[in-house]
Each structure stands twice: as C-alpha cells, then as structure tokens.
Amino acid sequence: xxxxxxxxxxxxxxxxxxxxxxxxxxxxxxxxxxxxxxxxxxxxxxxxxxxxxxxxxxxxxxxxxxxxxxxxxxxxxxxxxxxxxxxxxxxxxxxxxxxxxxxxxxxxxxxxxxxxxxxxxxxxxxxxxxxxxxxxxxxxxxxxxxxxxxxxxxxxxxxxxxxxxxxxxxxxxxxxxxxxxxxxxxxxxxxxxxxxxxxxxxxxxxxxxxxxxxxxxxxxxxxxxxxxxxxxxxxx
Amino acid sequence: xxxxxxxxxxxxxxxxxxxxxxxxxxxxxxxxxxxxxxxxxxxxxxxxxxxxxxxxxxxxxxxxxxxxxxxxxxxxxxxxxxxxxxxxxxxxxxxxxxxxxxxxxxxxxxxxxxxxxxxxxxxxxxxxxxxxxxxxxxxxxxxxxxxxxxxxxxxxxxxxxxxxxxxxxxxxxxxxxxxxxxxxxxxxxxxxxxxxxxxxxxxxxxxxxxxxxxxxxxxxxxxxxxxxxxxxxxxxxxxxxxxxxxxxxxxxxxxxxxxxxxxxxxxxxxxxxxxxxxxxxxxxxxxxxxxxxxxxxxxxxxxxxxxxxxxxxxxxxxxxxxxxxxxxxxxxxxxxxxxxxxxxxxxxxxxxxxxxxxxxxxxxxxxxxxxxxxxxxxxxxxxxxxxxxxxxxxxxxxxxxxxxxxxxxxxxxxxxxxxxxxxxxxxxxxxxxxxxxxxxxxxxxxxxxxxxxxxxxxxxxxxxxxxxxxxxxxxxxxxxxxxxxxxxxxxxxxxxxxxxxxxxxxxxxxxxxxxxxxxxxxxxxxxxxxxxxxxxxxxxxxxxxxxxxxxxxxxxxxxxxxxxxxxxxxxxxxxxxxxxxxxxxxxxxxxxxxxxxxxxxxxxx
Numbered sequence: 008x009x010x011x012x013x014x015x016x017x018x019x020x021x022x023x024x025x026x027x028x029x030x031x032x033x034x035x036x037x038x039x040x041x042x043x044x045x046x047x048x049x050x051x052x053x054x055x056x057x058x059x060x061x062x063x064x065x066x067x068x069x070x071x072x073x074x075x076x077x078x079x080x081x082x083x084x085x086x087x088x089x090x091x092x093x094x095x096x097x098x099x100x101x102x103x104x105x106x107x108x109x110x111x112x113x114x115x116x117x118x119x120x121x122x123x124x125x126x127x128x129x130x131x132x133x134x135x136x137x138x139x140x141x142x143x144x145x146x147x148x149x150x151x152x153x154x155x156x157x158x159x160x161x162x163x164x165x166x167x168x169x170x171x172x173x174x175x176x177x178x179x180x181x182x183x184x185x186x187x188x189x190x191x192x193x194x195x196x197x198x199x200x201x202x203x204x205x206x207x208x209x210x211x212x213x214x215x216x217x218x219x220x221x222x223x224x225x226x227x228x229x230x231x232x233x234x235x236x237x238x239x240x241x242x243x
Numbered sequence: 244x245x246x247x248x249x250x251x252x253x254x255x256x257x258x259x260x261x262x263x264x265x266x267x268x269x270x271x272x273x274x275x276x277x278x279x280x281x282x283x284x285x286x287x288x289x290x291x292x293x294x295x296x297x298x299x300x301x302x303x304x305x306x307x308x309x310x311x312x313x314x315x316x317x318x319x320x321x322x323x324x325x326x327x328x329x330x331x332x333x334x335x336x337x338x339x340x341x342x343x344x345x346x347x348x349x350x351x352x353x354x355x356x357x358x359x360x361x362x363x364x365x366x367x368x369x370x371x372x373x374x375x376x377x378x379x380x381x382x383x384x385x386x387x388x389x390x391x392x393x394x395x396x397x398x399x400x401x402x403x404x405x406x407x408x409x410x411x412x413x414x415x416x417x418x419x420x421x422x423x424x425x426x427x428x429x430x431x432x433x434x435x436x437x438x439x440x441x442x443x444x445x446x447x448x449x450x451x452x453x454x455x456x457x458x459x460x461x462x463x464x465x466x467x468x469x470x471x472x473x474x475x476x477x478x479x480x481x482x483x484x485x486x487x488x489x490x491x492x493x494x495x496x497x498x499x500x501x502x503x504x505x506x507x508x509x510x511x512x513x514x515x516x517x518x519x520x521x522x523x524x525x526x527x528x529x530x531x532x533x534x535x536x537x538x539x540x541x542x543x544x545x546x547x548x549x550x551x552x553x554x555x556x557x558x559x560x561x562x563x564x565x566x567x568x569x570x571x572x573x574x575x576x577x578x579x580x581x582x583x584x585x586x587x588x589x590x591x592x593x594x595x596x597x598x599x600x601x602x603x604x605x606x607x608x609x610x611x612x613x614x615x616x617x618x619x620x621x622x623x624x625x626x627x628x629x630x631x632x633x634x635x636x637x638x639x640x641x642x643x644x645x646x647x648x649x650x651x652x653x654x655x656x657x658x659x660x661x662x663x664x665x666x667x668x669x670x671x672x673x674x675x676x677x678x679x680x681x682x683x684x685x686x687x688x689x690x691x692x693x694x695x696x697x698x699x700x701x702x703x704x705x706x707x708x709x710x711x712x713x714x715x716x717x718x719x720x721x722x723x724x725x726x727x728x729x730x731x732x733x734x735x736x737x738x739x740x741x742x743x744x745x746x747x748x749x750x751x752x753x754x755x756x757x758x759x760x761x762x763x764x765x766x767x768x769x770x771x772x773x774x775x776x777x778x779x780x781x782x783x784x785x786x787x788x789x790x791x792x793x794x795x796x797x798x799x800x801x802x803x804x805x806x807x808x809x810x811x812x813x814x815x816x817x818x819x820x821x822x823x824x825x826x827x828x829x830x831x832x833x834x835x836x837x838x839x840x841x842x843x844x845x846x847x848x
Contacts, residue, residue: 047398077539082546086324086532088399091524 008051008068009210011202012092015074016114017099019081021107022134025185026099027073030195048073054199069199071095090121094206095128095198102133102182105163108172115176126205128198130179133169135160137184287544289570290316292793293561295551296578298326299379299527299779300770302534303387303786304576306394307800308793309541316569317538318549319581324535326578327733327773329376330528330646333362333369336729339376343731350580350592350772354731361604362726373525373646374600374729377773378638378655380405380619381520382506383513386783388520390801391530399533401524403644406517407611407618408486411626411675412478436479443473443483447508450501457497465500466493485623485634489777491659491739492633493624499740506778519778521617523645527779551575551583556758556766574793575767582769587762589769592734596775597665599656599673602727607641607652607680616643619777622672629671633660636777637672651726659739659775666730677723737774737781768792 015023031050051070074093079085096118100111115129139162166182173180179197183190203210291313294301302324305317323329327350331339336356343354361367381388381402391397432440450457460468465484469475475483484490488503510518522529539545550564554575561575562568582589610618622635638655640646647653654676656669758765771785791797 075540077536078542079536079539079545081544082549084545084547086536088524088529088532088536 008070009203009206010070010072011094011199012072012074013095013097013198014089014093015076015097015099016080016111016118017097017132018101018107018110018114019078021099021101021104022185023097023099024075026097026132026134026183026191026194027075029185029188029191047075050195052195052199054196054203056200056203067199067203069203071195071199087121090118092124093118093122093127094124094202095130096122097130097132097194098178099132099134100164100169101135102162102164102169103135103138103160108133108164108169112172115178128179128201128205129176130181130194130198131169131173131176132180132194133164133166133182134185136182137186287314287316287569289572290314290544291571291573292316293318293551293554293569293571293575295319295576296326296581296770297324297531297535297547298578298770299328299531299534299773299782300785300789301326301576301578302328302531302538303390303782304770304789305538305543306396306534306541307786307790309538309543310394310801310803311790311794311799313573313793315538315543316546317535317543318546318551318563320548320550322548324532324547325376325528326531327376327580328379328527328531330373330525331376333358333372333374333727335369336374340729340731348580349582349589350734352732352734354729356730357725357728359724359726362602367648367651367726371648372602372651372653372727373528374653374727375526375528375646375655377527377598377733378600378640378657378777379526379773379779380617380638380777381522381779383510383518383520385506385510385778385780387779390783391533393801393803394534394537396530396533396537399536400522400529402520402522403617404515404517404615405519405521405617405619406615408518409618409620410482410486411620411622411672412481435474436476439474440479443469443475444508446473447501447505450505457501460497463497464493465490465495465497468497468500481623485621486619489619489621489636490634491775495740506780517615521640521644523643525646527773527782530779551577551581553583553585553763554765554767576770576789576793577764577767578770579772583763585762586764587759588757588764588767590736592736592772594659594735594738594774595661595665596733596735596773597658597660597669598729598731598733599654599669600727600729601654601656601673601725602647603652603654603680604650604724604726605652605680606650607639610639610680611641611643616641620676622668622675627668627671627675629664629667631658631660631668631671632664633658633668635668635672637676638777657775657777665732669730681723733772735772735774737771737776739775 015027017023027048031048049070049072051068053066053068055066074089076085076089079089098111098114098118100107111131115131118127118129138160169182170180172178179201181190181194181197183194185191292308292315294305294308294315294317297305297317297319301317305315308315319326321329323331323335325331329335337358339348340354340356342348343351359365362372363369388397391400446453446456456472457468460472465488466480469480469483483504484493484495484500487507488495488500489507490500490503507518514520535543535545552562552564554561554571559571560568561571577583579589579592610620612618618639620637620639622631622637624632624634627635635656635658638657640653640655642649642651654673656672658665658668658672660668768789770789771781774781787797787800790800
C-alpha cells in the first residue's frame with residue numbers, strides 16, 4: 008500500500024469539505040478501509056496501473072491522508088505543518104463566484120511557494136456545477152442534475168478560462184458537483200494514478216530495499232515504529 | 244467555580260451526521276468541522292473564550308477548550324504560529340531580533356544576531372533552518388505525551404528518539420551510564436559503586452513511599468543525600484543530578500531532584516532504549532501548530548496577524564487593531580508577549596533564562612547515536628573555564644531533525660545563571676564544544692587502535708575515556724564555521740524548578756478592586772512564559788490550571804472519545820507493548836545487553 012498526503016485548499020464556502028465528504032461517503036463500501044478521526048481523514052482506493060510493465064500489472068492500493076483546512080484558511084492562518092510533505096493538493100473554487108478563480112490562483116501560488124516537492128500534484132477543481140444547469144459543457148458532460156428545485160445560479164467562470172489557466176500551470180483540472188457526487192471519485196483516481204507514475208521509481212527502489220531487509224516500505228513520512236518482539240530487546 | 248453548569252461538550256452539541264455506516268456506532272467526535280454547519284463568514288461576534296498568543300500553553304488550552312465545547316477565538320499578533328514557542332526561519336529571526344531590540348516584544352532582551360552570508364545569498368536559504376525560541380525535549384512517560392496521543396495530535400507530528408545524554412567533565416564528554424546493563428558492563432566502575440548505584444536506582448522508582456530514607460534529607464541538597472546515604476562518588480552524583488535529573492545547580496533539594504531523576508528512569512524503555520523524544524521540523528513550534536489545528540478541527544476560530552488593543556471587563560468586549568470587536572462571555576487569556584498597549588497587569592517576569600542558538604557547518608555525527616539526530620550535553624557547575632555555578636545545557640540537533648540541512652547542526656545552549664555571568668558561562672560552554680568538535684573531526688581517530696576497537700562481531704567501539712584524553716592533548720588549528728549565532732535573554736515568572744501553580748493566575752483574577760483605570764487589560768488572565776526547563780513538563784500543568792479557571796473543573800480536560808478508537812488500535816498505530824524496563828528487576832544482572840540500538844531512530848507513538 009502506498010500512502011500519500013493530500014491537502015485541500017480554497018476559500019471558505021467553495022465546498023472543500025463537501026467534496027471530501029462526498030468522496031468518503033459515496034465510495035464507502037468499495038473501499039478497503041475508512042478511518043475517521045479528528046486528526047485527518049484516511050481513505051484508500053485501488054488503482055490499476057497499465058504501463059506494459061508486468062511488474063506493475065497488479066492492482067495498487069493507495070491510501071490518502073486527507074487534510075482539511077479546518078477553517079484555518081479563513082484568515083489565511085494555515086500553519087506550515089499543513090503544507091509540509093504534501094504529495095497532492097485539491098484547489099477548489101466555486102464556478103458561480105466571480106472572484107473565486109482568482110482566489111484559487113492565489114492558493115496555487117501559495118502552494119508552490121510553501122511546498123518544496125516539485126512532484127506536488129495540484130488539482131484545480133471547479134465546484135457547484137449542479138447550480139448552473141443552463142450551461143452546456145460537452146467537455147465533461149456531467150450536468151445531468153435532476154434536482155431542479157434548487158436555487159439556480161449563473162455560471163461566473165467559464166470552463167475554458169479555468170482550463171487554460173490549469174494548462175499553463177500544469178495542473179489537473181475538472182469541474183464537479185459535490186452535491187450530486189459526479190466526477191468526485193475520478194478526482195482521487197486521477198491523482199492516485201499520477202502520483203503512482205511520478206513516484207514509481209522511488210517506490211520500486213524502496214520495495215527493493217525492503218526485500219533486501221530494512222525499510223518498512225512506506226512511501227513518505229511514515230516511520231518505523233519500535234519492534235516489539237525482537238529477542239534482543241530485553242535481557243530476560 | 245466560574246461556570247456553575249458545565250457546557251455541553253462538542254459531541255453533545257453536534258448531531259452526528261456521519262451515521263451512514265451501518266456497522267459503525269454514532270461518531271462521538273466530528274471529523275470534519277464545517278460541513279453541516281458552515282462557519283460564519285466573519286469573525287464571530289461572541290465567543291466563550293478569547294486566547295491571545297499561540298504558544299505551547301495557549302495552544303494546548305485552546306484545543307482542550309474547543310473539544311470541551313467552548314467557542315474559542317484564538318489570535319496571534321504574528322504571522323506565524325508559536326509565539327514564545329515558535330520555530331522560526333532565519334529571516335523570521337532577523338525580524339524578531341529587530342522587534343526585541345526595539346522593545347516591541349516584551350519578555351525578551353539583549354538579542355544579538357550574527358548571520359553568515361552563506362545563508363540567504365550563499366548555499367543555504369533562510370527556510371532551510373528552524374530555530375526554536377524555547378527548545379524542548381519530550382519525555383516518553385509524561386503528561387504531555389499522554390495528551391498528544393489522546394487528542395491524536397501526535398498524528399500530525401514525527402518524532403525521533405533522544406538517547407544521548409553526556410556530562411562534560413574534566414574537559415571531555417562522558418557518555419552517560421544510565422541503564423542497568425550499562426552499569427554492569429562498565430569496566431571502569433568499581434564493584435562497590437555499581438552496587439550503590441543499583442541500590443539508589445531501585446529506591447528512586449518509588450521514593451515517595453520510602454519516607455524513612457529521604458525525609459531526614461528533605462531540606463538538604465541532593466548531593467549530600469547521594470553521598471551520605473548512598474555512598475556515591477562525584478562522577479555518579481553529577482551524572483544523576485545533572486544528566487539524568489537535568490537539574491540546574493548543586494543546591495537542588497532532595498524531593499525535586501528525586502522526582503526529576505525518576506522522570507528519566509521511568510521514561511527509559513517505554514518506546515525503546517531511550518528516555519526522550521524530539522519532534523521533527525522544530526520542537527514546541529511544531530507541537531503548538533498541532534494543537535492549534537486540533538482546536539480548529541474542534542471548532543476554534545484562528546486568526547494570525549491580529550492584535551488585541553483592549554478588553555473592557557464591564558461590557559466584556561475585546562477590541563482588535565483591525566477595528567473588529569468580539570464579546571467574550573467567559574475569559575480572555577493573554578500571553579505576556581502579546582499584552583495590549585497600556586496594559587498594567589502583566590505579571591512581573593523576574594527570572595532570566597539566557598539562551599544561545601548557533602548553527603555550525605559540520606555534521607557532528609559523532610555526537611549522535613546511530614539513527615538519531617539529537618543529543619544533550621550538560622556542563623555541570625564548575626566544569627567550565629568560567630567557573631560556572633549553574634549548569635549550562637546544550638541541546639544539539641542535526642540534519643535528521645529537519646531543522647537544518649545536511650552537513651550542519653544546531654546547538655541550543657541555555658543557562659539559569661542570572662546577569663552578565665550567564666553569557667560568560669555560555670561562551671565557555673560554546674568554546675568547550677567547539678574545541679571538542681575540532682579535535683574529534685581532525686584527529687584521525689579511525690587509525691588509532693588505542694581509541695577505536697573492533698569487537699568480536701565487527702562492531703566498532705570508541706573508548707570514550709581514551710577519546711577524552713586524546714582530546715586534551717590535541718590543540719586544533721582551524722576554527723569552526725559558524726553560520727548563525729543568536730544570543731538572547733528571556734524573562735519568565737517561573738523560577739527554576741518552579742511549578743506553575745494556580746495562585747499565579749489568581750494574581751490578576753477579576754475582583755474589581757484590582758482594576759486600574761485606563762488599563763487596557765483589566766480582567767484578563769495572563770499565561771506564563773516558558774521557563775528554563777528543557778522538558779515540556781510545565782505545559783500541561785499550566786494549561787490545566789487555566790482550563791479549570793475557565794470551565795470550573797479540570798475533570799473533562801481532554802476527555803476525548805474517538806468513535807473509531809478500536810480501529811486505530813487494531814491498525815497498530817498505538818503501540819502499547821512496554822519494553823521491559825531496564826531498571827526494575829535485577830535477576831538478570833549478568834546478562835550483557837547488546838544490539839539494542841536498532842530501536843532508536845524514528846518511530847510512531
């Protein structure tokens with residue numbers, strides 16, 4: 008199992024937490040484990056890497072350690088701890104709020120500034136497509152929202168504008184609806200696959216090291232805990 | 244009692260919305276704040292408690308209150324977390340030093356800073372370094388560690404072991420003989436000394452009950468007690484008092500010293516063969532961020548760059564520099580460094596702690612045990628050229644602690660000596676360390692059979708006694724490359740060995756007659772500054788006392804119950820297996836312990 012840290016960013020009320028909520032809740036049954044704690048959310052998915060290499064043909068379980076901002080983003084009061092060792096970030100904006108893409112851009116800059124890892128996967132996410140029924144969007148085709156009695160709002164940020172920005176910055180991009188849940192699962196799968204691609208060499212070398220004795224094979228920060236059953240640990 | 248009725252806790256007030264899973268019982272603690280009940284878009288206009296300053300004590304308190312169910316607004320005038328406990332980059336230190344010398348940071352004085360051009364415009368950047376304003380170590384058996392685990396804040400942190408405690412004596416560093424095994428395998432200890440040492444170690448583990456032994460000495464010094472009652476000699480006495488007990492001078496009284504020695508011994512082998520832990524990326528600066536995050540998850544509101552201007556105890560309104568206001572229904576808690584202008588109630592901070600932080604360009608790996616990147620060196624009274632009366636403690640952190648890049652090391656020196664002598668003592672300790680390091684790194688030890696010996700199984704053993712002798716004969720020619728030096732004096736109201744007691748916080752408790760007209764801080768409670776104590780021991784005590792003043796009782800201080808507790812434990816995140824203590828029984832006296840080093844290093848707790 009591979010473990011990655013994923014952080015959520017974006018202004019308050021763009022629906023960051025709802026996306027994670029949706030991810031965890033919706034896919035609960037399919038997932039291997041779901042640990043709900045106050046510290047952060049852990050959720051695992053399985054990806055199927057297909058790169059022709061038989062060594063990698065088997066399924067890979069990826070565990071996300073998902074850090075919500077817990078409201079500390081409201082006054083730009085996120086601690087360095089939040090960004091530290093992040094492997095992926097979801098930067099969320101609200102497609103019905105005009106200034107929200109600009110704010111997302113600021114968060115992307117902030118991320119690039121604070122996270123040292125060049126391999127950081129940033130996913131730009133336009134939320135609340137369910138509120139904009141009238142806007143056709145062949146690109147992702149996920150506007151099938153039957154929930155008509157909701158407040159209709161006008162799309163304020165075009166898909167093109169956001170997509171272009173994402174391309175310039177090398178970000179993954181998608182528009183979703185946390186409310187209907189569509190597209191949410193794909194986000195995590197895409198991130199998982201991209202991280203797997205980026206970290207494959209590192210992962211394989213770690214696995215080799217593990218075979219040769221030693222390392223416990225976890226990808227990032229995760230640490231070796233003291234062994235409890237080593238015969239030399241006490242002198243009885 | 245301030246609040247006659249206990250407020251409903253977080254769990255009681257929030258409906259459990261995470262009930263979707265059939266096989267899970269209702270959540271006791273919500274894991275994501277703000278989904279069901281979005282936070283208001285502006286600063287709340289009414290809170291239960293306002294906390295000013297994000298240092299260790301304030302952060303632990305904020306988390307305790309948030310999880311108890313109080314609404315908390317937690318602010319800091321700085322743009323970083325940590326206040327007096329912060330871990331700062333070199334650029335942040337530069338700003339901080341200017342502020343201290345302008346007098347805008349109270350409780351600190353005489354900040355002197357040297358920064359090499361290699362940092363910033365050379366091969367290092369400011370952000371490569373994390374300097375702790377009050378470095379701390381965490382004992383493996385301590386109240387703070389229990390709370391870290393209970394609150395799950397430990398999941399935000401990474402820890403490394405600290406097993407290397409040295410005393411500096413006769414111009415060399417003696418490795419501490421701190422376990423039963425080491426005592427019995429130490430070739431240099433006479434049999435009688437071994438026996439006496441073992442007798443003392445057995446006694447100290449439950450010393451309180453054995454009043455007949457220590458009571459007659461209750462008012463005398465620890466060294467008298469050890470010499471007269473246990474017939475121990477100076478090297479062992481110093482080791483016990485200064486390296487194991489981490490006491491500050493020879494006047495330490497028997498009960499205090501016994502308690503501190505026991506702290507070390509009971510912490511040993513809880514997670515492995517080491518007594519203490521250090522957090523990566525910085526000490527208390529990192530822990531306070533963790534507690535603040537926990538508080539935020541529990542519902543507290545955070546605002547950095549926010550300065551308190553005044554509090555009106557009649558209207559209960561606190562005003563901030565940006566013009567916003569908040570009504571505080573219970574209490575305002577302020578760090579002395581963040582007191583508003585025109586404050587008149589800040590407690591007197593009469594004790595000095597002198598500190599020096601320096602960064603040396605040298606990996607100094609010789610000073611660490613394998614797999615570790617921290618060490619503690621203690622300079623007992625009289626061990627330095629300056630004729631020091633108080634101990635100088637040097638807490639050393641290497642690149643593995645992630646507070647400095649490969650090839651560099653951070654030395655944190657501190658002393659409880661008061662006045663100008665303090666800096667002389669610190670400089671003498673610095674010189675001793677510098678000399679030792681230069682001798683060590685350039686004396687070609689590898690080729691010296693006298694010092695380096697190969698054991699039968701191929702392990703290399705360095706004979707520290709001979710090492711010390713060779714140090715004395717060696718006079719280094721080159722100088723160490725210092726990248727950074729920061730001297731400063733910190734003031735605190737907590738005396739050395741002092742425990743924060745509740746009467747301290749009473750001194751400016753309500754009672755309207757104490758209000759001073761024109762003061763901006765009538766009716767607030769001030770927290771304490773960090774003391775000279777190198778461990779975190781005072782933090783929980785102080786936070787608990789404050790908690791009790793606000794909530795009325797400390798019964799539910801971090802009384803957290805996570806719904807998925809069993810799952811977590813099944814997953815093995817909590818390691819409950821205790822290592823056999825190296826000190827509690829002795830039917831295996833003759834067994835020589837080997838190879839225990841593989842548990843040191845990084846760990847999860």
